[in-house]
Amino acid sequence: MMLAMQLLRGAVKHTGRRPQCSVKQLIPVVPGTTSTSQQLPAFRGTQSSFCANTDSDNPRVLITGGLGQLGVGLAELLRQRFGQNNVILSDIRKPSYHVYHSGPFVFADILDLKNLREIVVNNNISWLVHYSAVLSAVGENNVAVAKDVNITGLHNILDIATEHGLRVFVPSTIGAFGPSSPRDLTPDLCVQRPQTIYGVSKVHAELMGEYYHHRYGLDFRCLRYPGIISADSQPGGGTTDYAVKIFHAAVKTGSFECNLCSGTQLPMMYIDDCLRATLEVLEAPADNLASRTYNIHAMSFTPQSLTQEIQKAVPHFKTTYDVDPVLQAIADSWPMALDDSAARRDWGWKHKYDLPELVKTMLSHITVSNRRAQDF
Numbered sequence: 001m002m003l004a005m006q007l008l009r010g011a012v013k014h015t016g017r018r019p020q021c022s023v024k025q026l027i028p029v030v031p032g033t034t035s036t037s038q039q040l041p042a043f044r045g046t047q048s049s050f051c052a053n054t055d056s057d058n059p060r061v062l063i064t065g066g067l068g069q070l071g072v073g074l075a076e077l078l079r080q081r082f083g084q085n086n087v088i089l090s091d092i093r094k095p096s097y098h099v100y101h102s103g104p105f106v107f108a109d110i111l112d113l114k115n116l117r118e119i120v121v122n123n124n125i126s127w128l129v130h131y132s133a134v135l136s137a138v139g140e141n142n143v144a145v146a147k148d149v150n151i152t153g154l155h156n157i158l159d160i161a162t163e164h165g166l167r168v169f170v171p172s173t174i175g176a177f178g179p180s181s182p183r184d185l186t187p188d189l190c191v192q193r194p195q196t197i198y199g200v201s202k203v204h205a206e207l208m209g210e211y212y213h214h215r216y217g218l219d220f221r222c223l224r225y226p227g228i229i230s231a232d233s234q235p236g237g238g239t240t241d242y243a244v245k246i247f248h249a250a251v252k253t254g255s256f257e258c259n260l261c262s263g264t265q266l267p268m269m270y271i272d273d274c275l276r277a278t279l280e281v282l283e284a285p286a287d288n289l290a291s292r293t294y295n296i297h298a299m300s301f302t303p304q305s306l307t308q309e310i311q312k313a314v315p316h317f318k319t320t321y322d323v324d325p326v327l328q329a330i331a332d333s334w335p336m337a338l339d340d341s342a343a344r345r346d347w348g349w350k351h352k353y354d355l356p357e358l359v360k361t362m363l364s365h366i367t368v369s370n371r372r373a374q375d376f
């Protein structure tokens with residue numbers, strides 16, 4: 001109970017809010033943290049305070065699910081900003097040689113609460129970026145796994161973050177909207193009745209995070225990402241994956257078979273904009289955040305308009321269509337464009353990549369890395 005009281009005091013000090021709950025409600029019993037096997041290079045600041053430091057200046061960051069499409073790039077950006085040893089990547093998979101040698105990496109299964117707690121405590125973590133997830137297409141084929149990872153895992157993350165006074169970032173998605181949401185310029189606040197387990201779990205994450213914020217003062221921050229496009233990391237099984245694969249096909253074979261209809265318009269974003277937005281919202285002063293969940297937007301396109309833009313650089317490039325009805329139904333239920341005016345107003349969000357810039361950048365990255373691969 002003494003330990004719980006100390007934790008509670010720390011959490012209250014951090015948020016500046018009075019607890020509206022009993023100690024028992026806020027903090028489940030904290031088991032002993034005995035193992036030091038997960039301990040990584042020490043934080044350069046003080047370690048004397050029990051409660052983690054959530055200052056923007058010297059955060060110690062843990063990224064869960066860090067070996068997916070987005071995590072390695074985010075770790076690189078955060079390491080440039082906060083120091084190599086202050087950003088720990090984690091996942092349940094084995095990292096590549098390059099990732100393993102680029103900075104701290106630990107095994108972390110988000111379904112294992114004790115393991116997560118040990119990592120957070122032993123490494124004095126102050127910010128948690130929660131990237132582990134099962135995406136839309138994979139989720140529809142594995143509902144039980146998606147439920148576990150996206151819902152039970154999220155509960156573990158929120159509990160740990162609350163216990164230890166962490167700032168926590170959980171991405172949401174355009175998939176958190178559904179067929180009854182307004183599809184064009186979808187606002188931050190509107191009907192959300194998604195029809196995928198992925199979407200349902202992300203609405204749950206938004207609501208739970210906001211609930212923990214209001215109830216316990218948790219510093220929860222959430223962005224609804226569009227489909228993210230990257231050259232040197234592969235997408236993890238979503239409905240928007242075609243918009244990454246098409247670039248590799250354009251460079252390697254000159255043709256692409258698309259699993260969505262030619263006219264399916266979806267919001268998309270280049271990875272650099274997405275990761276920068278994540279850092280910016282993490283660093284935003286809490287007073288600027290009128291909301292804890294924001295839409296962000298950069299561009300919208302269809303397979304047809306993307307093909308036409310690619311053809312400006314690769315004139316012989318051709319897209320054919322073999323539509324997957326499950327993916328098409330998902331895409332048809334998602335927004336065509338998001339209204340992100342609140343993010344632009346509250347914390348200065350501004351995208352840099354539009355469609356022409358995205359196509360130029362993707363084709364040049366993929367061409368260069370293909371040439372390098374051929375040189376070996």
Ligand SMILES: NC(=O)c1ccc[n+]([C@@H]2O[C@H](COP(=O)([O-])OP(=O)(O)OC[C@H]3O[C@@H](n4cnc5c(N)ncnc54)[C@H](O)[C@@H]3O)[C@@H](O)[C@H]2O)c1
Nearest residue numbers: 065067068069070109110131132133171173225227228236
């Ligand atoms: N990539 C996008 O287009 C996009 C768009 C909107 C939102 N998001 C969100 O951003 C986050 C990162 O997306 P991503 O594209 O990198 O996802 P991804 O599917 O590529 O990677 C997810 C990672 O989670 C890991 N994981 C699975 N089960 C786990 C467990 N039990 N414990 C720990 N890790 C586990 C996987 O090994 C994988 O490396 C996700 O929350 C996703 O919903 C992504």
Ligand SMILES: C[C@@H](O)[C@H](N)C(=O)O
Nearest residue numbers: 135136173238239240
């Ligand atoms: C949109 C996003 O959440 C992911 N790329 C998916 O398609 O599932």
